[in-house]
Amino acid sequence: MKKKMISVLLCAAMVSGLLAGCGGKSEDKGKDGKEKISMWVPALDDAVEENWTPLLEKFEKENNCEIDMEVLPWENYEEKWATGAASQDLPDIGYMYAEMFPTYIDSGAVADMSEYITDEDKEEYLYLDHGYMMDGQYGFPVVTGVPFVLYYNEDILNELGEQPPETWEDFKRICEKATKDTDGDGKIDQYGYAVGFNNGSMNMLYLLNAYFYSLLWQSGTDIYNDDLKSVKFNDEAGVEAAEFFLSLKPYMPENFMSLAAEDAFSTIFGQGKAAFGVTRSSSIQEGLFKESYPNLNWNYVTSLKNKDYGTFGATDCMTLSSQAENPELCMKLIKYITGSEFMTEYHKIASGAPLTKSEPYQGDEKMERIVTEDRDKYRPLQVGPCGSDILTNLASELQAMMEGKKDAKTAMDDAAEYGDAALEEYWADKE
Numbered sequence: 529m530k531k532k533m534i535s536v537l538l539c540a541a542m543v544s545g546l547l548a549g550c551g552g553k554s555e556d557k558g559k560d561g562k563e564k565i566s567m568w569v570p571a572l573d574d575a576v577e578e579n580w581t582p583l584l585e586k587f588e589k590e591n592n593c594e595i596d597m598e599v600l601p602w603e604n605y606e607e608k609w610a611t612g613a614a615s616q617d618l619p620d621i622g623y624m625y626a627e628m629f630p631t632y633i634d635s636g637a638v639a640d641m642s643e644y645i646t647d648e649d650k651e652e653y654l655y656l657d658h659g660y661m662m663d664g665q666y667g668f669p670v671v672t673g674v675p676f677v678l679y680y681n682e683d684i685l686n687e688l689g690e691q692p693p694e695t696w697e698d699f700k701r702i703c704e705k706a707t708k709d710t711d712g713d714g715k716i717d718q719y720g721y722a723v724g725f726n727n728g729s730m731n732m733l734y735l736l737n738a739y740f741y742s743l744l745w746q747s748g749t750d751i752y753n754d755d756l757k758s759v760k761f762n763d764e765a766g767v768e769a770a771e772f773f774l775s776l777k778p779y780m781p782e783n784f785m786s787l788a789a790e791d792a793f794s795t796i797f798g799q800g801k802a803a804f805g806v807t808r809s810s811s812i813q814e815g816l817f818k819e820s821y822p823n824l825n826w827n828y829v830t831s832l833k834n835k836d837y838g839t840f841g842a843t844d845c846m847t848l849s850s851q852a853e854n855p856e857l858c859m860k861l862i863k864y865i866t867g868s869e870f871m872t873e874y875h876k877i878a879s880g881a882p883l884t885k886s887e888p889y890q891g892d893e894k895m896e897r898i899v900t901e902d903r904d905k906y907r908p909l910q911v912g913p914c915g916s917d918i919l920t921n922l923a924s925e926l927q928a929m930m931e932g933k934k935d936a937k938t939a940m941d942d943a944a945e946y947g948d949a950a951l952e953e954y955w956a957d958k959e
Contacts, residue, residue, distance in 0.1 A: 555721035563593045566619040570605050573878040587864050599645045620852040625844045626909040627916045633662050639850040640664035644859040652884050658843035667845025669863050673881020673899050675841030675906035676738050677809045682825045684803045696834045703779035705801035720779030722802035725930050729790025731924040737840045738789050743769035745838025752912040757955055770936035811891025812879045830902040832881035841906035913954045918947040
């Protein structure tokens with residue numbers, strides 16, 4: 529698989545690079561002999577360089593340094609890092625998402641930031657714990673607070689005499705009542721749950737992001753066991769999550785297996801043909817939906833509850849190179865970028881959740897409870913070895929289950945067998 533090949537290349541490259549003493553580019557001097565900090569970020573918006581540069585100039589002036597920011601396209605972001613590792617040319621600080629971390633942590637390419645985190649930081653930065661993984665503070669959250677949430681059609685629920693669901697039982701009951709033939713032609717034309725279990729143009733992991741991680745965490749389990757040497761998702765709680773998802777199949781569109789997840793939301797839920805749909809939230813959701821779905825009367829539930837709450841909210845982080853020549857200055861820059869002054873201005877241009885207590889919320893009032901009272905109801909992935917491989921296979925096994933090729937327990941056990949074999953091979957190389 530492509531990501532596995534990248535990870536293998538990266539492991540080899542990083543180990544050789546670290547042995548050779550390679551690291552960040554901070555040994556280069558900027559203009560007038562100023563210290564230079566190199567940074568890689570993806571295209572977070574349509575004009576990141578234009579939007580970030582004026583905000584970074586203040587830091588450069590106050591710290592007598594030069595920031596060399598390179599904005600990379602999403603399409604080959606991981607490949608760029610792998611190539612950089614192979615050529616011993618990685619930045620002092622960079623942007624990573626969860627799936628990237630295990631290889632870099634394992635190779636020693638990124639530093640544990642724990643020694644640079646103060647008690648004041650722990651009080652000020654709201655999502656620091658989301659950057660703690662594999663026994664270290666390897667990430668400093670920079671993008672988060674926009675979880676996948678369960679949207680509901682208020683008109684349909686009102687017509688059914690139902691309140692917004694709180695539990696799995698509530699959700700399934702409403703799905704069943706909502707799935708019906710509304711025009712009397714003998715065909716179902718309104719659905720309980722607008723699911724598309726085809727990834728379409730998206731990565732396979734999108735299916736887990738939207739539909740399954742929430743059920744897994746709500747059932748009280750996780751991806752890995754605590755030692756990261758075996759998977760956990762096929763335990764009793766994980767099978768319960770899979771069985772519950774399978775039980776919702778009668779309330780999904782008939783073509784859900786060929787329907788892309790994003791299309792299910794836009795063409796079924798967005799057009800008022802389903803009681804529920806799932807997609808990533810936004811702090812400016814009211815404006816976005818008003819433009820895309822002007823006749824939709826909607827609201828949302830951040831997370832249902834079974835044994836617990838839980839839904840997927842990606843936490844992308846800034847990282848510190850283990851070979852940065854001036855890690856204190858690099859950490860100061862990371863804290864500045866993720867801090868109130870920088871993000872208050874940036875979020876005026878590109879919407880996002882406040883990362884600190886000091887940053888004001890600037891989004892729609894309707895969406896604010898996601899980052900206030902519901903902030904503990906979403907979480908990032910549990911980061912561990914072979915993650916992309918294991919989770920992509922899990923998504924495939926769930927597709928087989930939904931197609932009727934396997935029952936829930938068999939699908940989860942087969943996914944676990946694959947995952948455990950990958951982890952056994954991974955850990956064997958470390959002994």
